[in-house]
Amino acid sequence: MRLTCPHCGERDLREFTYGGAALTRPEGDWSPIWDEYVHLRENPAGRSREFWQHGAGCSAWLVVERDTVTHDIHAVTEAGA
Numbered sequence: 001m002r003l004t005c006p007h008c009g010e011r012d013l014r015e016f017t018y019g020g021a022a023l024t025r026p027e028g029d030w031s032p033i034w035d036e037y038v039h040l041r042e043n044p045a046g047r048s049r050e051f052w053q054h055g056a057g058c059s060a061w062l063v064v065e066r067d068t069v070t071h072d073i074h075a076v077t078e079a080g081a
Contacts, residue, residue, distance in 0.1 A: 001071050006078050007058045019051030022063045022079075045069050051079060 001013045021041065026033045045068055052062045061079035066072060 001073070003052065003054075003062070003064060003073065004076050005054050005057055005060065005062065006076065007060055008054065011054070011057060015054060015056035016052045016062075017055045019053055019061065022049035022051050047074065 002010050003013060003016055004010045023037065023041075026037050047065065047067050050064050050066065052064050054060050054062065063075075063077050063079050064073060065075040067074070
């Protein structure tokens, strides 16, 4: 699998480190919603958003939208952009 870094171009997956699912953090103070956010994650097959770091390159954090079944990459954007 290859990812296209917005700064470095297309690179091999070995240059990147998986950083977890790119989830939206709940608003407000501690509640059962936060407990679910921290402890109860689903692992659905299909399209997902994930954090990846280009550690062997520019060190940028990226949000990668990919299909977990086919590993097709649909989008790569810089995290926080």
